[in-house]
Each structure stands twice: as structure tokens, then as C-alpha cells.
Amino acid sequence: MTEAVTGPSVGRFDIDRDQMGRDLVSLVLTVVELLRQLMERQAIRRVEQGDLSDDQVERIGETLMCLEERMTELCEQHGLRLEDLNLDLGPLGSLLPRD
Secondary structure (H helix, E strand, C coil): CCCCCCCCCCCCCCCCHHHHHHHHHHHHHHHHHHHHHHHHHHHHHHHHHCCCCHHHHHHHHHHHHHHHHHHHHHHHHCCCCHHHHCCECHHHCECCCCC
């Protein structure tokens, strides 16, 4: 004969859906910020090589400024600061370079 199990199930836990949503937004913005910074460093290297026209340099600068402004806006919309996106990787240091 099988007995019915009463009470809370073993291994179950309550999920705070709001916190989970905030954490997901934070993770996505962290990845986007990492990519933005990598693109910025690559653009600086290309500018320093001197193989871009003045027009290309100007467009790269404008694009990078727009991306940074948009990231700031997204962080503000979700109650985050850019500093909040920097993950501590323990002995490896932080994910994003500290400015």
C-alpha cells in the first residue's frame, strides 16, 4: 500500500519572481556592457593604427557615445548603476575593468 505524502515536498523552494527578473536583467546588461567595452577597446586600437578615415573615426566615436548613453538609460530604468554590473570573479578579479 502506498501512503500519501503530506507536508512540503523535499527539495522545493520559493522563488521570488521579482528578484529573479531583476537578476536576469542585471545579467543581460552585464553581458551587453562587457561587449560594449570590448568593442570600444577594438575601436581604439583601430583608430591608433591610423588606417581609418576621419569620417570613420567620427562615426565610431558617435556610435560608442550613443551605446554608452543607452546603457546608462537602461541601467537607470532598472534601478542599476554601471558599477552594479561588474561581477566579482574571486581570485580572477572583476569581470569588467574598473575605471
